[in-house]
Amino acid sequence: MNLNYKxxxxxxxxxxxxxxxxxxxxxxxVGLSGGIDSALSAVLATKAIxxxxxxxxxxxxxxxxxxxxxxxxxxxxxxxxxxxxxxxTPYVDPFLETLNLDNKLRMGxxxxxxxxxxxxxxxxKYRALVLGTSNKTELLLGYGTWYGDLASAINPxxxxxxxxxxxLSKYLGIPEKLINKKPTADLWLGQTDEDELGFSYTEVxxxxxxMIDERxxxxxxxxxxxxxxxxxxxxxxxRKNQFKRQLPIIAKISNRTxxxxxxxxxxxxY
Amino acid sequence: MKxxxxxxxxxxxxxxxxxxxxKNEIQHAIDQKADIVIFPELSLTGYFLRDLVHDVALxxxxxxxxxxxxxxxxxxxxxxxxxxxxxxxxFNAAGYFEAGSLKHLHRKVYLPNYTMFEESRYFAAxxxxxxxxxxxxxxxxxxxxxxxxxxxxxxxxxxxxxxLLIVSNSPARGFYSDRxxxxxxxxxxxxFIANNLTVNTIFVNRVGVEDxxxxxxxxxxxxxxxxxxxxxxxxxxxxxIVEIKDETVRRSRILSPFYRDEDPELFLEFIRxxxxxx
Numbered sequence: 001m002n003l004n005y006k007x008x009x010x011x012x013x014x015x016x017x018x019x020x021x022x023x024x025x026x027x028x029x030v031g032l033s034g035g036i037d038s039a040l041s042a043v044l045a046t047k048a049i050x051x052x053x054x055x056x057x058x059x060x061x062x063x064x065x066x067x068x069x070x071x072x073x074x075x076x077x078x079x080x081x082x083x084x085x086x087x088x089t090p091y092v093d094p095f096l097e098t099l100n101l102d103n104k105l106r107m108g109x110x111x112x113x114x115x116x117x118x119x120x121x122x123x124x125k126y127r128a129l130v131l132g133t134s135n136k137t138e139l140l141l142g143y144g145t146w147y148g149d150l151a152s153a154i155n156p157x158x159x160x161x162x163x164x165x166x167x168l169s170k171y172l173g174i175p176e177k178l179i180n181k182k183p184t185a186d187l188w189l190g191q192t193d194e195d196e197l198g199f200s201y202t203e204v205x206x207x208x209x210x211m212i213d214e215r216x217x218x219x220x221x222x223x224x225x226x227x228x229x230x231x232x233x234x235x236x237x238x239r240k241n242q243f244k245r246q247l248p249i250i251a252k253i254s255n256r257t258x259x260x261x262x263x264x265x266x267x268x269x270y
Numbered sequence: 271m272k273x274x275x276x277x278x279x280x281x282x283x284x285x286x287x288x289x290x291x292x293k294n295e296i297q298h299a300i301d302q303k304a305d306i307v308i309f310p311e312l313s314l315t316g317y318f319l320r321d322l323v324h325d326v327a328l329x330x331x332x333x334x335x336x337x338x339x340x341x342x343x344x345x346x347x348x349x350x351x352x353x354x355x356x357x358x359x360x361f362n363a364a365g366y367f368e369a370g371s372l373k374h375l376h377r378k379v380y381l382p383n384y385t386m387f388e389e390s391r392y393f394a395a396x397x398x399x400x401x402x403x404x405x406x407x408x409x410x411x412x413x414x415x416x417x418x419x420x421x422x423x424x425x426x427x428x429x430x431x432x433x434l435l436i437v438s439n440s441p442a443r444g445f446y447s448d449r450x451x452x453x454x455x456x457x458x459x460x461x462f463i464a465n466n467l468t469v470n471t472i473f474v475n476r477v478g479v480e481d482x483x484x485x486x487x488x489x490x491x492x493x494x495x496x497x498x499x500x501x502x503x504x505x506x507x508x509x510x511i512v513e514i515k516d517e518t519v520r521r522s523r524i525l526s527p528f529y530r531d532e533d534p535e536l537f538l539e540f541i542r543x544x545x546x547x548x
Contacts, residue, residue, distance in 0.1 A: 002447040018479040263320040265481045267282045
């Protein structure tokens with residue numbers, strides 16, 4: 001799982017530059033949560049297109065921790081990232097009140113989607129693409145909000161496991177404070193990813209790497225020391241969340257159905 | 271013979287932009303007094319064409335082919351494109367243009383159709399590996415996957431090629447701490463071909479990103495004695511002039527007479543005796 005981070009950084013910076021500019025866009029917008037994934041995406045983007053073309057937004061809700069915002073600012077200061085803070089509370093609260101919403105999961109999804117709405121609106125204002133910040137671990141586990149934080153135009157870090165995100169971040173000089181803190185979606189007070197998932201990123205990344213990248217069988221995984229229950233739990237999460245990694249499925253009628261037998265690359269003509 | 275390696279970044283499915291790109295590179299090669307310019311696989315079209323294959327295909331009487339034919343009065347050219355034959359079969363092809371005509375057309379034989387590749391969904395497979403004279407030197411073209419098979423190398427070797435030209439669209443993938451899979455596979459392959467077939471070997475790869483896939487460049491030329499005679503940068507557009515000589519092949523075959531000692535009769539006997547050929 002250890003990578004040549006110099007080469008990986010080179011590939012990702014070039015990816016962001018090309019996939020942004022060839023579509024005729026010059027700018028990118030990104031939400032900076034204070035966490036390491038968005039920090040890494042943003043830093044790669046500054047290297048790709050220059051800091052003046054990246055518009056970063058911290059989008060706190062009233063229950064978001066102050067530490068998250070401080071960390072976003074710490075990163076922005078260090079890398080000269082243009083950071084604007086937009087408090088989402090004034091437009092999230094009326095929504096929650098109107099629908100009498102007090103379920104934690106639903107509230108969390110609403111916040112993630114309000115941030116998405118904000119970022120896509122900003123992308124229109126700045127003639128920019130929305131930069132993705134989901135890593136391979138959370139994409140495989142489906143640990144993200146569909147059409148919320150999972151929504152983006154291009155994603156530089158979606159093929160890096162969380163532990164690889166940490167390593168690449170170290171290589172790029174992102175402040176240790178952001179790398180070492182406990183990962184959190186910060187949707188409610190005291191939430192951490194690892195508590196909610198029930199396992200650590202280090203453990204699950206090792207399992208996913210052997211299961212997905214190396215295609216090992218269940219018995220081979222057990223031989224490596226993973227418990228059967230852990231293997232089955234993770235395999236089931238990966239299966240159940242396949243829908244989040246795809247476009248909506250379309251009922252087939254014609255001979256040329258979009259994405260089935262109407263097949264074009266997104267970079268068609270660029 | 272001076273060869274200009276053109277490590278370009280084609281536009282996906284846009285022939286006219288790619289023709290301009292080729293014209294500029296050809297002029298650059300002529301200015302540097304190159305005898306031949308080599309472009310990567312599918313250089314006129316880009317790689318992940320999918321349903322665009324039929325829209326960008328060139329027939330032998332197309333204006334683009336004529337343009338390359340007439341340009342080849344000034345310099346030899348190898349370019350990659352989708353070729354449509356008279357029966358409307360579509361091939362991943364590379365053409366060699368020299369002295370005003372399309373002198374040789376290679377249709378890719380081994381179409382990768384696994385993991386990220388889906389070439390045989392869209393292309394018909396070529397059926398042969400035939401040599402051609404490149405300014406008097408016997409040469410063969412391999413399109414990417416073609417070079418990873420033994421039969422292609424064997425057949426070219428038996429025909430007595432002096433030079434093998436590999437045009438490629440190799441994606442960067444499989445990163446480890448000290449290497450990445452595609453580069454290691456290709457550099458090992460190129461060195462093997464040059465050293466063991468004792469032929470001048472030139473690998474021309476593209477750069478650029480298509481739908482998140484990075485083509486890694488790193489074009490490399492190894493002469494028949496196994497010496498590196500030129501390479502291009504990773505990931506970035508680049509070019510390089512390398513000089514190849516038949517004399518290097520001669521010296522290599524005196525030093526390492528693998529070609530002389532290779533015995534095709536063994537191979538033939540094996541196929542007969544094992545019942546592979548009835």
